[in-house]
Structures are given as structure tokens and as C-alpha cells.
Amino acid sequence: MSTMNTVGRPTTPNTLPDNDYKHPTLTGGRGLLQDEALIFEGEGWGKTGVDLPTPKTDGSDLGDLVRRDPIGLPGLSEPEAMRHYVRLSQKNHAIDLAIYPLGSCTMKHNPRLNEKMARLAGFSDIHPLQPQSTVQGALELMDTLSHWLTTLTGMPAVALSPKAGAHGELCGLMAIRAAHEAKGEHEQRRKVLVPTSAHGTNPATAAFVGYSVVEVAQTDDGRVDVADLASKLGPDVAAIMVTNPNTCGLFERDIMEISRLTHEAGAYFYCDGANFNAIVGRVRPGDLGVDAMHINLHKTFSTPHGGGGPGAGPVVLSEALAPFAPAPWVVNTGDGYKLVEREEDEAEQAFGRLCAFQGQMGMYVRALSYMMSHGSDGLRQVAEDAVLNANYIKARLEDLMSPAFPDGPCMHEALFDDEWLKGTDITTLDFAKAMIDEGFHPMTMYFPLVVHGAMLIEPTETESKAELDRFIHAMRLLAQAAKDGDVERFKGAPFHAPMRRLDETRAARSPKLRWVKPEGSNHAA
Ligand SMILES: *Cc1c(COP(=O)(O)O)cnc(C)c1O
DSSP states (O other): OOOBOTTSOBSSOOOOOTTTOSSOOSSSOBTTBOOOOOGGGSSGGGOOSSOOOOOSSOSGGGGGGSOOSOOOOOOOOHHHHHHHHHHHHHTSOOTTTSOOOBTTTOOOOOOHHHHHHHTSHHHHTOOTTSOGGGOHHHHHHHHHHHHHHHHHHTOSEEEOOOOSHHHHHHHHHHHHHHHHHHTTOTTTOOEEEEETTOOTHHHHHHHHTTOEEEEEOBOTTSSBOHHHHHHHOSTTEEEEEEESSOTTSOOOTTHHHHHHHHHHTTOEEEEEGGGGGGTTTTOOGGGGTOSEEEOOTTTTTOOOOOTTOOOOOOEEEOTTTGGGOOBOEEEEOSSSEEEEOSSSGGGTTOOOBSSSSSOOHHHHHHHHHHHHHHHHHHHHHHHHHHHHHHHHHHHHHTTTSEESSOSSOOSSOEEEESGGGTTTTOOHHHHHHHHHHTTOOOOEESOSTTSTTOEEEOOOTTSOHHHHHHHHHHHHHHHHHHHTTOHHHHHTOOSSSSSOOOOHHHHHHSOOOSOOOOTTOOOOO
16 A cells, blocks of 8 residues: 555555556656656755846835745746646546546537637736726627527526526525515525435525425436425425436426426426536527526536636526526616616615626636527537437447436436446446546446436537547447456556545545645755
């Protein structure tokens, strides 16, 4: 076993079992990938990559604020800095490397046209505190994006500022709470109903806003159990939160009945719109009776995703909730564009603000660039191709693996359970790790929770048939190996990744976020 150093990184990373590498490498490097130390563990404390002129002042005007100790930053030359970060980037997967089949996450190609547009100086070099008369183009872009989002969803209003899907959920539930407060019903409506298959952010958001969460059962065919929902709806319910298509990759057939029952009970219908990619251009959530829905621009509208953001989760709102939308929003006065920023006048019912400024401008530019380059016909084709691709994967794997809901087509993601692994001693986790060795990022595992050992695969429309075939080929070889009892291949995997199996729970529960200087080291403090 390796020992851990102060930052929890194995000091001898090459801990491969004998049955894998007969000849573990001597340095920890692998196949042109060198082992990468933390930047603080390097040697370069005494150097700098830039040559700054000697300051003309002696710092005496800083008084007490003058620094007494060295600042404690490692020093690297430009090539060293470059290599450090490029090597780190090579330890991770990226959508620019290969298919990223994470179900529910909609990891699609980020068109470079979007990047070019986002870098136009008129968008990238402006400041949120500039006078509005000087940023009319940016405001027009926000107005145009709002128009596309409301048109695609068939909803009258949109709050652009939320910065992620989960933030959008918070926005939607806060608007719902404000609407109940305005009607004097907030005190009695304390519950939010959430199906068992929901994304974890749904119950978390409801709880965060102060509601108690009540689970709604699911039918055997993976949909909301309408009878169970009806029995739980009542004058104490503020809202339901339903995803459509749901996280089993299935369209909620009874969606009209679900929204009718919800409204009849005086509650609002929050739709988690993270799966909008499956229906964009084909179905308008407004027509389904939805009152609020977030749209992850970083999923459906191709803005970069992951790495902690920035994302963007605008929320479309129904007539009933629109008055409670948070500031700010853009108004076209006919004589230019105006930002309504304060909770007075036109915005007197707004529940407040969600963030300091206007949201993620760069994401707005990328999303609108994506929309305009596809056109409305192209966006419709996005949904159609995303669904076609998922069904192709399902059809090509269902003889070897077990689809969780075999009857009928799926929407944008193919969901398998671990029934087909029974008796092999191989788990979903083992299978996923073996995929890494074959050069493929695993699908989403163990989600949705209602499916045992779930494997949720979302190819998106941006994968070509050739790429899907390569993925399917690897999956079939692995599935066959599992069935043939090649247990070692799975139990020890990944053998070829820079890091082996990590204790993810421990990493999440007790992350080491600080570098501690080793005792007796002569590194500058
Ligand atoms: C991604 C996702 C969310 C949360 O969106 P973030 O932008 O990651 O906060 C919520 N619900 C579903 C179904 C999702 O897939």
C-alpha cells in the first residue's frame, strides 16, 4: 500500500497489483503522462516567471500594511506553469476528448462559434456597473435570449439571473412561496411533493426554502403514480416538483392530469427542466400546465459544463408566478433597453434578487449563439436526434444488458439496471471503473435511486453514429467479459488511470483543502 502525505495524495502512486503491470514504472509516470506533484510540492520557491522592475517606492507609505513575511507562493517559470496545468488537465476527462455519457447531465459538444461570440469585446469587456446607455447591445442580447426561452417553453416570463439548475429551483420555489404569501396561504401550505425518482436537488431545494418534502410513489413502468399523487395533494401542499422527461428517461404520459390535479388543489407545478434537451422544439412546457421551470443553459444550450461552472439556470414562469420574478430583468421601452433592478414600481412584487448583478453574461451569449446558429428547426432536430441516439444505444445493448424499463422507447437517455450482472460478483461500480480502462468515461451510476444498480446513459445528439458504435463496441466487449466471469478485470479497475479507486465518501466528507507545510521544510512560509 502507498502511504499518504500531508495532502492525502499517495506518495507512491503506482500501486498496481502484480496481475496488472508486471513492471510497475519506477517514477509513477505512465505512457507519456508524468506523475504531477502539487504546485506547492515543487522546488521553485525562490524563483519567478516574470521580470518585474524594481519598485520606485520603498513601501513606507503603506504604514502598518507593509508585508513582513514572504507571501508564500510557489514560483514557476512560464514553461513550468504551462506544463503543470496542462498535465493536470490531462488527468481529467473532457467532452473535447470523447463521449461523456453522463445521464441527466446532458454533456454535449460546446460549439466554438459560441466561444468566439462570447469573446467579442462588446460582451466580454463590459462591467455590470456601467451606465445602461453604454451596454444597450448586451441588454438587447438578454432581451432576445429571453424571447427565445419564453417562445421555446410557451411561458410568458423568464428570470435570467439564476446561476445553475439548482439555483433556478431555488428561484422557482421562492416565487411559488411569494405567490402563496400574496394569497395569504403560505402558513397552511407547508408541503412540496417530489417523486421518488427526482434529482437530489429537488428535495434539497424544497427543504432549503423551508418546506417539508413528501415523496410520491412511482409506477412499475417508471412514471409518477398519479393515484398516489392525488391522495397526497390538498390544501397543505404548496407545489409539486416533477421532471419531464423524468430521470428514468421516460416521458410522463399523465403530465396533463398531473398538472390539472395540482392546480385543482391550489398548488403550483414546478418542472425540473434539466431534461429539456429531449423535447426542445417539440413540446412547450407551458402547454403542459407548468408554472415554473429552470433551463440549464449548460445542458440543453451547449454552454460549457462542469468544473464548478459558471453555469446558468434561467427560470421560465407562468402568468401566475411572473409578478414574483426576482429582479433584475430587461424591458424594451421602444426607445432602447432598460434594466428593472429595484423591488419597486414595476417590480414591487418581486421576491428580491438572487445574485449581485445580472447573471452569467458569457453563458447568455453562448446560449443565444447556439440557438441562432441552429434556428428553430435545428433545435427541434436536436431533440429528435438526442432521442434517436439514446434509443440506438438501448437497442444495441439490450440483448446483453437489462434495460430498467424494457417496454417501449426511451427519451434522451437509456437506463439499465444491474439485473444482468446477477451471479457475476461484478457490480455497477466495477463495470463503470472497467470502462475507464477502455478509454470511456462511465455513465451515471446508481441514479435514479429507484432503479437497482442503475446505469444511466445519455449520448446527446452531438455524437455521430461512428462514435456511438465505438462506445457500444466497448460496452459489448465489457458486458461479455463480465458474463464470461473475467472478474479480475472489473474488481481491480481502473488499472490504467492515474489514480486507482478513490475513497470518494471520505474525500467528500473530509476533504483536505489546505496544504500543510511539511515539518522542517525550508519552503518559504
Ligand atoms: C443537472 C440537474 C439538476 C441541477 O442542475 P445544476 O445546474 O447542476 O445545478 C437538477 N435536476 C436534474 C434532473 C439535473 O439533471
